[in-house]
Amino acid sequence: MVAAAAPVSGGVPAATMSPLLTSAAIFGAANTLGFGISVTTGSHYHLDLIGTGVFAFAAAATAGIEARQRLSAGVVALWATKLAGFLTYRVTHTQHDARLDDQLATTKGARNFWLVSFVWGFVVSLPHVIAAGVTPRSARPRLGLPSDWVGVGILALGLLVETAADYQKWTFKSDAANKGKFCDAGVWQISQHPNWLGNLLLWTGLTALNAPTLLADAPKGVHWAWRGGRLLGAALSPAFLAALFYAQATDTIAHTVALADARYGADPRYREYVATTPLVLPTPSSVARLFSST
16 A cells, blocks of 8 residues: 655655555545435434444555554554444434434435545544655654553543443443433543543544654655654644534534533533533543542
């Protein structure tokens, strides 16, 4: 998947472009397929199976042979398989997603959904994909730097938080005694959206893991600023996610808050929860709440 390190217009090495084009092609094909299924069947069942599961295929196609790149690809594939599997299992039980009913009811709405899904997938995967194109490979630092373990620690924490959030909410909602109640169990005490928090941490950790490769010496003839540009390009991933999550958490896009308010707004405990619990990123006091309740 990696081309020879010949320069192309603008001084950007062709080897850097190849994984980006490969990733774009894979995400484009998957989301086009998803759109086709949506407009012909009206089904919700395939949304996460395709939209999230494609990350695993894109990571495998850009895994390369270097240890850091293979670790990065493995983490992305593990995350995508886990999340796509859980979300697909969930939708087979709930049979629909109320947040998307209106949008997916029209061809235009379905088109916009899958277009956003493509942009989300391509941009979020940038830390891994940009690093896959860094040449020459001999310039890439070996895996084992102190910063590598910082990155691995952050992404592992993110994977743990996201998994715990999904499991705890599913368990909470599956208990008939909690019917009609909002979930404030476990990690849902530290954030109103700990699943998004975990996702953000994971991709921040992946950016840190790939940073040594992204900052590796540029090929001869390429300006030194290219190294910083690679890192900034990769950093678009967590920055995009943070913007997306806060936009959703404040109803700037979608209507997550309105749906929750309609369901639980009459509950004084819910109103207190919303007033005292941070939207995505936890605070020291919200983290302390979690440990004081265990």
